[in-house]
Amino acid sequence: MYGIATYNASKAFIKSYGVGVANAIKGTQLYFPAVMAQSALESGYGKNIPTGSNNFGGIKYAPGLPGVIGYVSADTTEWKNGKPYKTIQKFSKFKDVESGFKAHIQVLLADRYKNARLKATSPEQQILMIAQAGYTTGTAKEYLDAMKGIIEAMRDISKLGRIS
Amino acid sequence: MNKKSWVYLGIGTILAIGGWLIYRNNRNNKIDATPVPYDEAIKKIEDL
Numbered sequence: 001m002y003g004i005a006t007y008n009a010s011k012a013f014i015k016s017y018g019v020g021v022a023n024a025i026k027g028t029q030l031y032f033p034a035v036m037a038q039s040a041l042e043s044g045y046g047k048n049i050p051t052g053s054n055n056f057g058g059i060k061y062a063p064g065l066p067g068v069i070g071y072v073s074a075d076t077t078e079w080k081n082g083k084p085y086k087t088i089q090k091f092s093k094f095k096d097v098e099s100g101f102k103a104h105i106q107v108l109l110a111d112r113y114k115n116a117r118l119k120a121t122s123p124e125q126q127i128l129m130i131a132q133a134g135y136t137t138g139t140a141k142e143y144l145d146a147m148k149g150i151i152e153a154m155r156d157i158s159k160l161g162r163i164s
Numbered sequence: 165m166n167k168k169s170w171v172y173l174g175i176g177t178i179l180a181i182g183g184w185l186i187y188r189n190n191r192n193n194k195i196d197a198t199p200v201p202y203d204e205a206i207k208k209i210e211d212l
Contacts, residue, residue, distance in 0.1 A: 011212060018209040026202050122196045155195060159208060164199035 002149035009045045010036070010153040016046070017056075018158065020098055024105040026163050033154035033161070034123035034130075037147045039104060040154075050074035054094040057104030061090035065106065067099025068092045079138035123151050123161070 002010075014036060021035055042058035043049045049056060050072040061071040071090040078087050094100040108117070108130065116129035127147055131140035155161075165173070200208070 014209060015212055018212070019206060022202070022205050022209060026205075031196070032205070122192075155192060157212065159195060160200050160205055161196045162199040163202055163205045 002153045006149050006153050007157070010040065010150060011157050013040050013045050014154065014158055017097075017101065020101050021105075022160075022163055024102055028105070028109060029117040029162060030105070030108055031120070031123035031126050031161055032158060032163060033151050034126045035105065035108065036154045036158075037123070037150040038127065038130075039101070040150050041147050050091045050093075052093065053091055054097050054100035055091050055103075056097075056100050057107060059092045059103055059107060061092050065092060065103045067094045067096070067103055069095045079136070082139065084138070123155065124148060127151065 017039070018032075018036065021039070022032060025032060025035055039056040040046075043056040046056065051074075053072045053074075055072075058076075059065070062068060070093045072093050073088050073090055075086060076089050076091075077084050078089070079085075092103065094103060107113075112133045113130055113135075116126050116133055120126035120129055124144060128140050128144045131138075131143040136143045
């Protein structure tokens with residue numbers, strides 16, 4: 001379940017970035033609500049991304065990714081042995097919003113997430129499998145729990161699953 | 165309201181919530197299992 005604030009923020013997020021994400025995930029087997037919810041959570045609905053980074057996926061600095069023009073250092077919470085701790089990390093800085101989203105999708109298209117893309121039967125399961133494959137430093141269950149309400153809202157609003 | 169009315173109201177509420185949850189679950193399963201053609205997906209997003 002989710003509240004009205006989540007509903008409104010999710011709807012605004014879809015209106016702003018939904019078409020771009022749909023373009024990027026077409027035919028990839030990624031669920032639209034999963035990718036939108038992940039981007040929303042990682043970026044605080046676009047409001048908490050490292051300043052000037054256009055990084056909606058919380059992607060660590062990876063100079064080989066298309067669109068990366070450098071990095072920004074930012075405070076973040078990481079997990080070690082089941083415990084959260086604050087640290088400063090380098091995050092990829094993208095030249096524009098579109099590049100940021102494309103890079104997020106490109107990360108999810110890596111081989112390590114192939115099972116999640118092909119075998120998941122719901123966006124919730126896909127996020128769980130992505131987390132289990134190493135997307136987050138926290139536990140997969142915690143990652144999904146943080147996102148469940150947003151996934152539900154994204155599905156309820158868009159009425160979309162996979163895009164063919 | 166008398167006691168009987170409260171019982172009926174309670175049963176009705178439980179049935180309504182249960183029915184809604186079943187409907188929602190079925191709808192979500194259908195959305196998850198049915199890929200949407202690209203053009204239709206874009207239209208859905210633009211119509212929001």
